[in-house]
Each structure stands twice: as structure tokens, then as C-alpha cells.
Amino acid sequence: MHLEALIYPLILFGVLGVIVPLFLAGAADKARAEGSAPKPAKQEEASLYEQLGGNAAVNAAVDIFYRRVLADAYVTPFFEGVDMDKQAAKQKAFLTMVFGGPNSYTGLDMREGHKHLVNQGLDESHFEHILAHLRSTLAELGVGEDKISEVIAIADSVRDDVLDR
Amino acid sequence: MSLYEELGGEAAINAAVDIFYRRVLGDAYVSRFFEDIDMEKQAGKQKAFLTMVFGGPNSYTGLDMREGHKHMVEKLGLNASHFEHILAHLRSTLAELGVGNDKIQEVINIADSVRADVLNK
Numbered sequence: 027m028h029l030e031a032l033i034y035p036l037i038l039f040g041v042l043g044v045i046v047p048l049f050l051a052g053a054a055d056k057a058r059a060e061g062s063a064p065k066p067a068k069q070e071e072a073s074l075y076e077q078l079g080g081n082a083a084v085n086a087a088v089d090i091f092y093r094r095v096l097a098d099a100y101v102t103p104f105f106e107g108v109d110m111d112k113q114a115a116k117q118k119a120f121l122t123m124v125f126g127g128p129n130s131y132t133g134l135d136m137r138e139g140h141k142h143l144v145n146q147g148l149d150e151s152h153f154e155h156i157l158a159h160l161r162s163t164l165a166e167l168g169v170g171e172d173k174i175s176e177v178i179a180i181a182d183s184v185r186d187d188v189l190d191r
Numbered sequence: 192m193s194l195y196e197e198l199g200g201e202a203a204i205n206a207a208v209d210i211f212y213r214r215v216l217g218d219a220y221v222s223r224f225f226e227d228i229d230m231e232k233q234a235g236k237q238k239a240f241l242t243m244v245f246g247g248p249n250s251y252t253g254l255d256m257r258e259g260h261k262h263m264v265e266k267l268g269l270n271a272s273h274f275e276h277i278l279a280h281l282r283s284t285l286a287e288l289g290v291g292n293d294k295i296q297e298v299i300n301i302a303d304s305v306r307a308d309v310l311n312k
Contacts (some may be wrong), residue, residue, distance in 0.1 A: 055236075098279075098283045099283055100295075161272065162219055164220075189299060
């Protein structure tokens, strides 16, 4: 009687001592399995270019950007006598570059392409106008200010080339 | 002759206010700061601001400018990039009115002097 009263609890503890850890380990495995296996591997974050909408977004942006720039009497003198078809292609290449898309931008092209304009008085203030038109264009397309800042940081990286410094 | 007179005095200001205002409100990067604003009061303020930057008779105080923009800095994220847009619209407005680059630069220097007040620096 006394012996049984002592043994049963011991057996019970012994059994629980084996089962509970097994159960917890199984639950942990199950949790791990649910946490990883059923879900697809985390996707790589889309590039800035993709986030902004890729080629379609660049085309939309070129139109708005171009309209804004050509409606700005402070910078239009620099577009006088310019072949506008060629210019549109350059604007597209520029916007693709600042969107972080596939581009063949070279600082040397940018420097050579603007050198004569620097001689005509192109300076910091005109560059600021172009950055402003880019911000306005992106805002008009509904791009958030954080993304706009990313784009502007890329555009700003060509400042020294454009101003031939 | 003062800069204000050289630029054309009050008539020039009135012409400039119209163009400037249209440009600012047509700029999606800054137009959000003008939402819910009493536009008639705002037109009066724009005129006072342009009179000041034209070097005309004005009662501009940096304190007004600071107090008037503080909530935009604190709650709406007004920063140097937005200020650059306003300077750009001012340059564009003056260029559209046929003002030469040297005079534009003088005006911009005056406008730029309020930067710290506007941005509550």
C-alpha cells in the first residue's frame, strides 16, 4: 500500500519526464517547419527601377519631365537649337539611369554634352531646376518622397560632370 | 533706382504673383503644403513675399516667416528640397517676365535669406 503510493507517482513522473520533452521537441520542429518550409523563400527586393514601374514608368516620366522643363523659361534657353528627337532619347536614357535601370551612362558623355552650355552660363541654379522638375514629375506620378530622394541622389551624382568641374 | 523700381514696381509684383502662384500650385512636389489653406489670405502673403524679395516696401519679419512655417516643418516634413522648389519657381517666374539673370540672382539672394526662418533652423 505504502509502496504503491510511492511507486505510482514515480512512474507517472518518469513517463511524463520522457513524454513531455519529446512533445516539446516535436512542437518545436513543427513550428520550425511551419515557419520556413511551407513559405516560399523570401524574394529578393525589387530594384528601384522595378519598384518605380520599369520602362512604362520611364516613358510616363519622360513626357511629364519634358513638358515641365520646356515650360520653364529659366532653363529653356539651353534647349534652343537642339534636335528635339535626339533630345527625347537622351532624356529617356537619363531618366532610366536615375531610376536605377539598365543604362550605358558615362560621366564623360555627360561632361562633353554640356560643356558648351557651361560656356553659355549653365550653372548650379539650372541644375537645381532640373532636379526640381524631376521631383515634381515623380510626385505627379505618385512616387513617395523616400523613393524620390533615392532617385534624386542618383541624379545629383552627375552634377560635377554636367557642370564640367 | 531700387531693385523694386527696376523690376517694375507694384505692376510687376502683380504679374509675378499670378505666374508664381500658378507654378507653385502646379507642382505636385510642393502643392500638398497648400492644401486646406485660405487661398485669398495666401495670395496676400505671396504678394508681400514677392514685394520683399523684389526689394520693395515691406513689413517682413523673420519671426512671422518662422511661425508661419513651423507646423509644416514639424508635421508635414517641409525641408530644404521644398525650399529649392520655391526658389526655382521664383527664377522661372522672373525669367518668364523677361528679367535678366543678374537681376534674378539679386532677387534670389534676398529670397534665400529667409531660408533658415522658413525651415525653423
